[in-house]
Amino acid sequence: MMWQPIKNSSISLQRQIIHWITDQIQSGDWGVGTKLPTQRQLALQFNVNRSTIQQALEELKADGILNSTVGSGVFVANNSWNLLAKKTQPNWQKYIEESIHKPNYHTIQLINEYEQVDSVVRLGTGELSPTLLPVKKLQESLRHLSFEDKDFGYSSPQGSLKLRQALSYYLKKRGITTSPENILIVSGALQALQLMAVGLFETGSVVFQDHSSYLNSIHPFQSFGIQMKSVKRDEHLEQTLQTKKKNRQSIYYTVPTLNNPTGNVWTLDEKENLYNTCKELQIPIIEDDVYSELLFESPIPSIKSLDSSGQVLYIGSISKTLSPGLRIGWVVGPTPVINRLADIKMQMDYGSSAVSQELVTYWLTSGLYENNLIELKDHLMSRAKFVENILTEQFNSIAKWESSRGGFYIWLRFNDPIVTKEFFLKLLKRKVLINPGYIYDSEDANHIRLSYSYASLEDLKRGLIILYEESLSTIKNSCTP
Missing domain, CATH: 3.90.1150.10 (Aspartate Aminotransferase, domain 1)
Structure with a gap:
């Protein structure tokens, strides 16, 4: 029995006819160069008006599926099968190009790619050599760990309480007074920045930073419509921040001890000046402090150690000092901020690795870490x-x-x-x-x-x-x- 469109269908007659014709081409029944029946013949066969057939054929010609020659008729186009194959697949490139998160710079994509090639000499890699990782001691430590059944479930929103208690004690030795309730365990410092970008800022907010900044090599803030503004920390800093801030939400990001990429180390006076300036302007500070424990000289107090008003969000990590593969970092901040970031983290990954958290807790409390x-x-x-x-x-x-x-x-x-x-x-x-x-x-x-x-x-x-x-x-x- 000859096919005919369904007249009481929710799909229009024209659309049904287009689908039928493309099915004939995709199945191979109508190969390249096949001449289609005349509009009159198709109208009779489908029991529809000729205008419906004409509209269907015009759309297929516009898409390059069919072509016509005056006086000769309508034919299946040479590239019709490829065009139809593309039309049946999602346009992933369009999805990619119109997505929120910005792609990395091509140079950084190449760096990420070639860091996996063993024959390449890596002169810029911000990572410890495998020979500097305490692999054997980490393996031995696993034998000292004990787990309850629930430890292998999802983590609590803020992370392991034992680890947060250990960090609270450890950070106090570095001049940072905090409590487990004000600590969030994250999967590395980068995740901390990503959580802040999603959970603390509105579109159009401003992040102040140094001219040469690690943030320029990644896009945790830029992808969400947050503006990055480089500033000089000179005698005009307060005026500069006030001018650039205007009425917009803003924050100051810095790596004050062993800066990435410059290796610069701020003096205590420089830290105090920034803290007091930002406090006066009510600009919060993100202190990225992941390198400070690797300072060769005597430690310099962190900006967070000066904080008496919840002005500073402090980021730490063991990725640079113990193992990047454990994926353990932390944020110290006011209760509302920690609760907000913890909520978003649970929506994203349901918590960091229970095994990693237990292992880091053991190293912090046993003296192995120091x-x-x-x-x-x-x-x-x-x-x-x-x-x-x-x-x-x-x-x-x-x-x-x-x-x-x-x-x-x-x-x-x-x-x-x-x-x-x-x-x-x-x-x-x-x-x-x-x-x-x-x-x-x-x-x-x-x-x-x-x-x-x-x-x-x-x-x-x-x-x-x-x-x-x-x-x-x-x-x-x-x-x-």
């Missing part, structure tokens, strides 16, 4: 000196730097603005991966964030020699008329 810090800083100090010696031997005439005061990084500044995307790709071609300054400040063509924490000493030396060779070549070519 002992590990002493050993780790010795290793990092030795690595920093190793890299600085090579810089002194090779780079003195073309670049400047300051000796590392701890953490992972040396902020290498070339005398000439050679650090471009082309320079990055030239090094990558030679299997050397760098973190160029322009991913932290789009106008920076002079700096590289050198990391001495990840690559082996052999790879550090080899990578730095290649970096020196490419630097000289680029400088020479830029001087050639």
Whole structure:
């Protein structure tokens, strides 16, 4: 029996006819070049007005499924099958392009990709070398842990109470007085920033930061319509903040101890000045303090230790000091903020790993964590000196730097603005991966964030020699008329 459209269907006659014709093409019954019956014949066959057939055919021609030749008729187009295949699939590219979260810069996407390639020398990686991780001690620690059945369920909104109690005691030794109720366990410091972006800001809010900032290399705030404004911490800071803030919601983000990427360490006076200025203007502060325990010299009090009014949201983590794979960090803040962020975290992931939380609790309470810090800083100090010696031997005439005061990084500044995307790709071609300054400040063509924490000493030396060779070549070519 010949097919006919259903006249009392919720789908229009025209749409039913379009579906029928495309089915004939997709099934192969009507191959490329097949001539369709005339409009009169189709109208009779489907028992519809000729105008309905005409409208259906015009739509299929507009989509490129059919074409027509004057005097010859209507035919199945050459590319009809491919076009129909595309029409039956979601346009994922459109979904991607119109999504809320911004894509990373192409350079950072390449960094993330090539950090997984073993043959590449990683001169910029902000991560501890596997040889610096206390893997055996972590494995041994697992034998000392005991779990109840409920520990393998979902975590409580704020995280393990035992861990928050341990952190409360540990942070007090660093001058930060808090309670377990004012601590939220997160899956690393980055998640803390993401939770804040979603839970504390309105579109159009302002985040103040230094000119060279880690936040410029990721998009936890930018993707939600939050404006990033770089400011100088000079004698005009209060006026600058007031002018740029206007009537908008704002916050100041900083890594004051062993800054990422510069390695800069603020003095206590600088911390007090920022705290007092922001307090006067009622601008909260996010203190990202994940590197401070790796300071080679005597510790400097955190901004949070000065906080008497709930002005500072404090972020800590064990990713830089113990293991990034455990994915444990924390936020210290006022009760309403912690409750809000905890609620959002539960909506996102139902809590951080129970095993990781138990393991970190054990390390904090047994003294293992502090002992590990002493050993780790010795290793990092030795690595920093190793890299600085090579810089002194090779780079003195073309670049400047300051000796590392701890953490992972040396902020290498070339005398000439050679650090471009082309320079990055030239090094990558030679299997050397760098973190160029322009991913932290789009106008920076002079700096590289050198990391001495990840690559082996052999790879550090080899990578730095290649970096020196490419630097000289680029400088020479830029001087050639």
